Amino acid sequence: MSDAQVSQVSAQPYDALLLLSFGGPEGPEDVVPFLENVTRGRGIPRERLAEVGQHYFLFGGVSPINEQNRELLEALRKDLAAAGVDLPVYWGNRNWAPYLVDTLRELAADGHRRVIVLCTSAYANYSGCRQYRENLAAALAQLADEGVTGLQVDKLRHFYNHPGFVEPMVDHTLTALQELPAELRAGARLAFTTHSIPTALADTSGAPDDPARGRPGGAYVAQHLEVARLVAERVAEATGVAERPWQLVYQSRSGAPHIPWLEPDICDHLAAEHADGAPAVVMVPIGFVSDHMEVKYDLDTQAREVAEGLGLPVARAATVGADPRFAAAVRDLVLERAATERGQRPVRCALGSLGPSHDLCPAGCCPALRGNAPAAAGLD
Numbered sequence: 001m002s003d004a005q006v007s008q009v010s011a012q013p014y015d016a017l018l019l020l021s022f023g024g025p026e027g028p029e030d031v032v033p034f035l036e037n038v039t040r041g042r043g044i045p046r047e048r049l050a051e052v053g054q055h056y057f058l059f060g061g062v063s064p065i066n067e068q069n070r071e072l073l074e075a076l077r078k079d080l081a082a083a084g085v086d087l088p089v090y091w092g093n094r095n096w097a098p099y100l101v102d103t104l105r106e107l108a109a110d111g112h113r114r115v116i117v118l119c120t121s122a123y124a125n126y127s128g129c130r131q132y133r134e135n136l137a138a139a140l141a142q143l144a145d146e147g148v149t150g151l152q153v154d155k156l157r158h159f160y161n162h163p164g165f166v167e168p169m170v171d172h173t174l175t176a177l178q179e180l181p182a183e184l185r186a187g188a189r190l191a192f193t194t195h196s197i198p199t200a201l202a203d204t205s206g207a208p209d210d211p212a213r214g215r216p217g218g219a220y221v222a223q224h225l226e227v228a229r230l231v232a233e234r235v236a237e238a239t240g241v242a243e244r245p246w247q248l249v250y251q252s253r254s255g256a257p258h259i260p261w262l263e264p265d266i267c268d269h270l271a272a273e274h275a276d277g278a279p280a281v282v283m284v285p286i287g288f289v290s291d292h293m294e295v296k297y298d299l300d301t302q303a304r305e306v307a308e309g310l311g312l313p314v315a316r317a318a319t320v321g322a323d324p325r326f327a328a329a330v331r332d333l334v335l336e337r338a339a340t341e342r343g344q345r346p347v348r349c350a351l352g353s354l355g356p357s358h359d360l361c362p363a364g365c366c367p368a369l370r371g372n373a374p375a376a377a378g379l380d
């Protein structure tokens with residue numbers, strides 16, 4: 001198709017898309033300063049930090065996350081161009097270069113005004129939602145101090161139940177099942193994993209009027225259970241195994257031991273499944289967007305070692321990563337939000353029963369444990 005044949009699809013009022021992510025070290029000398037950035041003011045025990053530093057050193061001090069975000073950037077640019085959406089894509093991080101504030105400065109210098117932000121966190125919780133909004137507010141405040149003003153940022157809604165996020169995970173779960181010896185596949189159980197967070201943060205995750213707020217684990221757990229169910233149903237359909245047991249479990253716990261975090265841990269769960277006679281387990285990291293360090297170390301290194309010790313065959317499903325269906329989902333969400341901002345009422349795509357998430361975080365959405373900092377892209 002020539003350029004002339006590509007119809008122009010409007011992302012107005014937005015003039016740029018910003019991929020906002022966690023960031024990770026790119027060499028051994030980056031590891032300690034990176035961990036200092038991540039944990040500033042968060043009360044993580046020193047022993048835990050030293051231990052997590054070792055995870056990175058085991059991989060040459062390089063987190064896979066930056067390379068994965070570069071791949072996602074490419075996938076987004078390719079998808080937008082092919083769809084005729086003229087929207088430049090920028091990238092900034094919370095904890096490592098390219099830092100968010102530098103990217104916002106560049107956006108302003110390039111003449112952009114209205115920026116739509118994709119955070120690489122699919123679910124409602126402080127660390128994946130409000131903390132990014134706080135990062136945006138702090139970066140905008142720093143730029144205002146420098147005399148750089150006029151940027152308006154909006155954040156895309158949570159995408160956990162978008163088919164472009166769920167469907168690649170179904171395929172990846174089927175691929176992981178195929179990696180198991182044929183005679184174990186039908187009996188293999190599914191362990192859906194996500195990042196453990198303090199139960200106090202989980203219980204208050206989501207909007208104050210979210211029905212899940214009143215339940216243990218709040219919107220964070222409710223949304224993960226929904227994705228786990230959606231994936232398990234589609235895997236059942238594809239394999240013809242209707243009664244395959246599955247469970248939502250947790251990984252990557254940090255923080256002081258006396259503070260309750262979501263449980264069970266994947267490693268304890270593998271032991272429990274083994275004791276229960278499970279022939280094999282497929283780990284499906286639905287909580288993460290790419291195969292970054294939490295996946296490569298906590299699942300592929302640590303959990304695998306536990307499974308080997310038990311003699312329990314395991315496989316691990318890949319995350320969504322730069323799958324073209326995910327890139328297309330991001331485009332769908334950007335165009336949907338753009339239409340809403342123009343006063344239209346677009347179709348808001350979502351699988352399952354929880355419905356599409358809110359566009360604008362209401363006051364009190366995903367609060368921090370102690371006192372909220374100023375946050376952008378929401379109603380408080």
Ligand SMILES: CC1=C(CCC(=O)O)c2cc3nc(cc4[nH]c(cc5[nH]c(cc1n2)c(C)c5CCC(=O)O)c(CCC(=O)O)c4C)C(CCC(=O)O)=C3C
Nearest residue numbers: 022024042052063064065121127128195197254292293294
């Ligand atoms: C919910 C959630 C996600 C999933 C959603 C999302 O993707 O955003 C996530 C992702 C990630 N977490 C990451 C790394 C770390 N997280 C830490 C610490 C923490 N994470 C928390 C929560 C989450 N984290 C919490 C409640 C803490 C305690 C301290 C605090 O309240 O902030 C620490 C400190 C050391 C430790 O204690 O582990 C590190 C190094 C990386 C980068 C991996 C790479 O380099 O490839 C990624 C993508």
Ligand SMILES: [Fe+2]
Nearest residue numbers: 127195252294
């Ligand atoms: Fe984390």
